[in-house]
Amino acid sequence: MNRSILAVAVGSLLSHAPYSLAEQADETIVVTANRFEQPVNTVLAPVNIVTREEIEQTQAKSLPEILRKLPGVEITQNGGRGQLASIFVRGTSSDQVLVLVDGVRMAKSSTGAVDFNQIPVMQIERVEYIRGARAAMYGSEAIGGVINIITYAKAGQVGTSSLSVGVGSRGQDANVMAAVKTSESGTLKLNAGYEKDEGYNINPIEGVNDGEKYGFDSLNGSLGYDHQFNEQFTGSVLARAYRNNYQYNDSTTVRKKAEVEIETQVYSGSLGYKQGDFGSVVTYSHENTDSRTFDPYNTALADKYQNKYKQDNVSWINSYAVDNDTQLSAGVDWRKDSYEKPDTANSLLTRKNLGFFGVVSTRYNILTAELSARSDDNEDYGRNTTYNAGLGIDITENAQLFGSYGTAYKAPTLSQQNGSAWADANPNLRPESSKNYELGARGDISGIRWGVTGYDIRIDDLITYTPRSGQKAIYENVEGVSRIKGVELELGFDTGLVSHTLSADFKDPKDSDDKQLARRAKKNFKWHANASFGDVDVSTSYLYFGERPDGSETLEAYDLLDVAATYWVQPDLAIRARIDNLLDEEYETAKGYPAPERSFYLNMTYQF
Numbered sequence: 002m003n004r005s006i007l008a009v010a011v012g013s014l015l016s017h018a019p020y021s022l023a024e025q026a027d028e029t030i031v032v033t034a035n036r037f038e039q040p041v042n043t044v045l046a047p048v049n050i051v052t053r054e055e056i057e058q059t060q061a062k063s064l065p066e067i068l069r070k071l072p073g074v075e076i077t078q079n080g081g082r083g084q085l086a087s088i089f090v091r092g093t094s095s096d097q098v099l100v101l102v103d104g105v106r107m108a109k110s111s112t113g114a115v116d117f118n119q120i121p122v123m124q125i126e127r128v129e130y131i132r133g134a135r136a137a138m139y140g141s142e143a144i145g146g147v148i149n150i151i152t153y154a155k156a157g158q159v160g161t162s163s164l165s166v167g168v169g170s171r172g173q174d175a176n177v178m179a180a181v182k183t184s185e186s187g188t189l190k191l192n193a194g195y196e197k198d199e200g201y202n203i204n205p206i207e208g209v210n211d212g213e214k215y216g217f218d219s220l221n222g223s224l225g226y227d228h229q230f231n232e233q234f235t236g237s238v239l240a241r242a243y244r245n246n247y248q249y250n251d252s253t254t255v256r257k258k259a260e261v262e263i264e265t266q267v268y269s270g271s272l273g274y275k276q277g278d279f280g281s282v283v284t285y286s287h288e289n290t291d292s293r294t295f296d297p298y299n300t301a302l303a304d305k306y307q308n309k310y311k312q313d314n315v316s317w318i319n320s321y322a323v324d325n326d327t328q329l330s331a332g333v334d335w336r337k338d339s340y341e342k343p344d345t346a347n348s349l350l351t352r353k354n355l356g357f358f359g360v361v362s363t364r365y366n367i368l369t370a371e372l373s374a375r376s377d378d379n380e381d382y383g384r385n386t387t388y389n390a391g392l393g394i395d396i397t398e399n400a401q402l403f404g405s406y407g408t409a410y411k412a413p414t415l416s417q418q419n420g421s422a423w424a425d426a427n428p429n430l431r432p433e434s435s436k437n438y439e440l441g442a443r444g445d446i447s448g449i450r451w452g453v454t455g456y457d458i459r460i461d462d463l464i465t466y467t468p469r470s471g472q473k474a475i476y477e478n479v480e481g482v483s484r485i486k487g488v489e490l491e492l493g494f495d496t497g498l499v500s501h502t503l504s505a506d507f508k509d510p511k512d513s514d515d516k517q518l519a520r521r522a523k524k525n526f527k528w529h530a531n532a533s534f535g536d537v538d539v540s541t542s543y544l545y546f547g548e549r550p551d552g553s554e555t556l557e558a559y560d561l562l563d564v565a566a567t568y569w570v571q572p573d574l575a576i577r578a579r580i581d582n583l584l585d586e587e588y589e590t591a592k593g594y595p596a597p598e599r600s601f602y603l604n605m606t607y608q609f
Contacts, residue, residue: 029041029042029050031044031048031050031129031131032104032129032149033101033104033129033131033147033149034046034048034131034135034138035138035328035330035360035362035371035373036104036138036318036330036332036358036360037280037318037320037328037330039328039362043362043364043369044131045369045371045391045392045393045403045404045405046131046132046133046391046403046405046439047072047073047131047132047133047441047452047454047489047491048129048130048131048132049071049072049129049130050127050128050129050130051067051071051127051128051130052126052127053125053126053127053153056122056125057577057606058531058538058540058565058567059540059542059563059565059579060565060577060579060602060604061122062082062122062169062174062196062602063082063086063117063118063122064086064117064118064120064122064125064150065078065086065088065117065118066122066581067122067125067128068088068117068128068130068148069544070527070529070542070544071130072132072489072491072504072506072527073090073091073132073146073489073504073506074088074089074090075088075089075520075521075522075525075546076088076089076117076590077089077520077590077591078118078590078591078594078596079203079204079249079591079594080200080201080203080204080215080249080250080594080595080596081171081198081200081201081203081215081217081596081597082118082171082198082200082217082247083118083119083198083200083215083216083217083219083245083246083247083248084118084203084215084217084247084249084594085116085118085249086116086117086118087116087117088117088148089145089520089521090132090145090146090148091132091145091146091456091458091485091487091489091506091508092145092458092485092487092508092510092518092521093144093145093146093458093460093485094145094518095115096113096142096411096414097142097144097145097411097433097435097460098142098143098144098145098146098147098148099135099139099141099142099143099146099147099148100115100117100147100148100150101139101147101148101149101150102120102149102150102152102267103149103150103151103152103155103239103267103269103286104149104151104284104316105269105284105286105288105312105314106139106142106312106314106336107288107290107312108265108288108289108290108310108311108312108338109290109292109310113414113416118247119243119245119263119265120150121194121196121219121221121243121245123174123176123178123192123194123196123221124152124153124154124192124194124221124223124241124243125150125151125152125153126151126152126153126155126156127151127156128148128149128150128151129147129148129149129151130146130147130148130149131146131147131149132145132146132454132456132489133145133146133405133407133437133439133456134387134389134405134407134408134409134435134437135147135389135407135409136375136387136389136407136408136409136410137358137360137373137374137375137387137388137389137407137408137409138358138360138373138375138389139375140334140354140356140375140377140385140387141354141377141385141410141411141412141432142411142412143409144409144410144411144433144435144437144458144460145458152192152223152225152239152241153178153190153192153223153225154190154192154223154224154225154239154240154241155225155237155239155269156190157227161180161608161609162178162179162180162181162608162609163176163177163178163606163607163608163609164176164177164606164607164609165177165604165605165606165607166604166605167577167602167603167604167605168602168603169198169600169601169602169603170599170600170601170602171198171199171200171201171216171600172196172197172198172199172216173196173197174194174195174196174197175194175195176192176193176194176195177191177192177193177194178190178191178192178193179191179192183226186228186229186230187226187227187228187229188226188227188228189224189225189226190223190224190225190226190227191222191223191224192222192223192224193221193222193223194219194220194221194222195218195219195220195221196217196218196219197216197217197218197219198216198217198218199214199216200214200215200216200217200248201214201215201597201598202214202215203215203249203250203594203595204250204593204594205595210250210257213258214248215247215248215249215250215258216247216248217245217246217247217248218245218246218247219243219244219245219246220243220244221241221242221243221244221245222241222242222243223239223240223241223242224239224240224241225237225238225239225240226238226239232275233274233275233276234272234273234274235272235273235275236270236271236272236273237270237271238268238269238270238271239267239268239269239270240266240267240268241265241266241267242264242265242266242267243263243264243265244262244263244264244265245262245263246260246261246262246263247260247261248260248261249261251296257296259294259295259296260294260295260296261292261293261294261295262292262293262295263290263291263292263293264290264291265288265289265290265291266288266289266290267286267287267288267289268286268287269284269285269286269287270284270285270286271283271284271285278321278322278323279319279320279321279322280319280320280321281317281318281319281320282316282317282318283315283316283317284314284315284316284317284318285313285314285315286312286313286314287311287312287313287314288310288311288312289309289310289311290309290310290311291307291308291309291310292307292308292309292310293307294307307341308340308341309339309340309341310338310339310340310341311337311338311339311340312336312337312338312339313336313337314334314335314336315334315335315336316332316333316334316335317332317333318330318331318332319331319332326363326364326365327361327362327363327364328361328362328363329359329360329361330359330360330361331357331358331359331360332357332358332359333355333356333357333358334354334355334356334358335353335354335355335356336353336354336356337351337352337353337354338351338352338353338354338415339351340415340416350415350416350419352379352380352381352415353379353380354377354378354379354380355377355378355379356375356376356377356378357375357376358373358374358375358376359373359374359375360372360373360374361373367394367395368392368393368394368395369392369393369394369395369401369403370391370392370393371389371390371391371392371405372388372389372390372391373388373389373390374386374387374388374389375387375388379412381412381413381415381418381419382412382413382418382430382431382432385410385412385432387407387408387409387410388407388408389405389406389407389408390405390406390407391403391404391405392404392405396442397444399444399445399446400442400443400444400445400446401442401443401444402440402441402442403440403441403442403443404438404439404440404441405437405438405439406436406437406438406439407436407437408434408435408436408437409434409435409437410432410433410434410435411432411433411435411464412432413427413430413431413432413464413476417430417464417476418430418476423473423474424466424473424474424475424476425472425473425474425475427475427476427477430464430476430477430478431462431478432462433460433461433462433463433464433478434460434461434462435458435459435460435461436458436459437456437457437458437459438456438457438458439454439455439456439457440454440455440456441453441454441455443491448494448495449492449493449494450491450492450493450494451491451492451493452489452490452491452492453488453489453490453491454488454489455486455487455488455489456485456486456487456488456489457484457485457486458484458485458486459482459483459484460482460483460484460485461481461482461483462478462479463478463479463483463512463513464476464477464478464479465477465478465479479513480513481513481514482513483510483511483512483513483518484509484511485508485509485510485511485518486508486509487506487507487508487509487510488506488507488508489504489505489506489507490503490504490505490506491503491504492504498532498533498534499530499531499532500530500531500532501528501529501530502528502529503526503527503528503529504526504527505524505525505526505527506524506525506526507523507524508521508523508524509523510523516550517549517550518550519549519550519551519552520549520550520551520556520590520591521549522546522547522548522549522558523547524547525544525545525546525547526543526544526545527542527543527544527545528542528543528544529541529542529543530542536568536569536570537566537567537568537569538566538567538569539564539565539566539567540564540565540566541562541563541564541565542561542562542563542564543560543561543562544560544561544563545558545559545560546558546559546560551591551592552592554592556588556589556590556592557588557589559586559588560584560586561582561584561586561588562582562583562584563579563580563581563582563583564579564580564583565577565578565579565580566578566579573607573608573609574605574606574607574608575605575606575607575608576603576604576605577602577603577604577605577606578601578602578603578604579601579602579603579604580599580600580601580602581597581599581600581601581602582596582597582598582599582600583599584599585598585599
């Protein structure tokens with residue numbers, strides 16, 4: 002049926018974005034690649050998009066579950082729902098992948114990698130995923146790629162309103178989202194959700210913590226309003242909030258249970274102007290995140306251990322279409338990060354960053370060219386200038402060769418440079434820097450959508466955590482170059498009613514000592530099949546991840562099979578069921594932390 006996940010086949014979830022398909026150019030628009038709207042097939046980099054409809058069809062319960070199915074992505078997680086989850090893109094680590102929410106990096110990223118498990122999946126309307134260096138557009142962290150999570154409150158176009166309730170092997174959830182036209186010029190978007198997962202024993206030790214469970218619960222909501230003042234001016238405001246609570250294993254007290262509560266509030270507003278071929282948008286956002294730890298078994302944390310993160314962002318982006326083939330864009334970003342440490346000395350750390358960027362994208366005959374540059378001035382670590390150059394050549398009407406070269410960097414975090422409760426300050430820390438090379442081809446042959454991309458990432462001055470005897474540890478730059486070389490393959494085709502997408506990732510991730518990087522496999526395979534049979538939609542995913550080193554151990558290879566089905570009782574009422582890890586595979590993505598066993602979920606959704 003029309004709501005079916007068969008829509009996946011056209012330039013969306015997990016499928017390669019083929020070049021020169023008219024319907025895809027018309028229907029699939031991205032904003033993340035160059036910070037202006039453009040058809041996905043004009044981006045000189047691999048792009049994947051996940052929509053809200055597809056999240057509901059696959060019935061993903063967390064952001065890691067959404068991301069792990071994307072090409073080039075590996076997930077590590079210290080247990081189940083709510084536990085620390087990290088991502089590797091093309092073998093780069095979590096803090097070398099830029100994560101945006103509504104186009105703005107998260108406040109907590111100023112002190113380390115983003116914990117993907119804390120982002121409520123119920124607030125997600127769309128995910129745009131760009132692989133390759135994008136520092137010339139965004140600055141720090143965009144070495145392996147950019148993930149932009151667009152929320153329901155921010156999305157310009159949203160689907161139908163809905164109410165859903167669900168139960169599963171370990172818990173339950175509920176969510177309501179509604180888009181209401183307040184006038185001919187205004188739209189109000191509401192979203193509220195609740196989730197509870199009773200958890201399981203994430204770090205079992207026989208005779209020590211038998212039967213222990215580490216759970217998770219979340220209460221979240223958002224409110225957004227869009228207004229069209231006249232033909233030229235538009236405005237929007239939004240507020241998002243969530244409170245997550247998860248239990249974890251405190252290894253300092255022989256496997257005792259502690260809790261972390263995370264509260265986040267985000268407020269933002271934007272004003273847009275459009276006149277002919279010129280467009281301009283000014284955006285302000287403020288995020289406040291409090292992270293509190295309660296540990297009755299650890300004297301130092303028995304009362305309350307609290308981290309506070311704040312971030313203010315202002316951006317001004319201007320774009321101009323010179324003609325049908327050439328687009329110019331330029332802008333400025335200002336950001337202030339604040340981090341309050343739990344220790345008493347120098348508890349409040351702040352720093353400001355000012356960045357200017359520009360990009361030109363043009364097409365002439367069979368050639369498409371893209372050039373971007375950015376300069377960031379940070380009051381802690383100085384100025385960094387990055388650039389990216391890309392070129393595409395049409396080899397046939399439906400096939401294209403493309404390549405790019407770009408520079409990128411990852412800045413030291415506030416705690417790495419200024420010290421923390423667990424590490425001394427190192428004001429001499431330098432940003433990590435990278436050189437990224439990419440060469441690929443993509444196209445469509447008789448309805449078979451294909452793509453192959455080779456990449457070479459060279460990262461210098463890696464920042465590492467160095468323990469020291471008799472004193473605090475310290476963060477230091479490592480001499481030498483880490484190098485990640487790889488090839489990605491993507492394929493999409495239909496067999497009757499079934500739409501297939503496949504991807505394979507072969508890489509050689511090495512550190513400066515020529516050793517394989519931790520928790521990164523040399524080969525991964527992913528297959529997804531989606532079909533509609535009358536009132537029933539079916540989605541199946543198979544994932545294979547090769548063996549990976551983790552310290553002195555080697556994590557075994559594993560494969561996962563997930564199955565989801567939707568039955569449309571009537572056009573507005575759907576009953577959904579999902580089995581995660583159907584084969585009940587026993588595996589670990591982090592040593593000592595077994596992943597969840599086979600899980601079952603049932604959901605009912607009513608659209609109105």
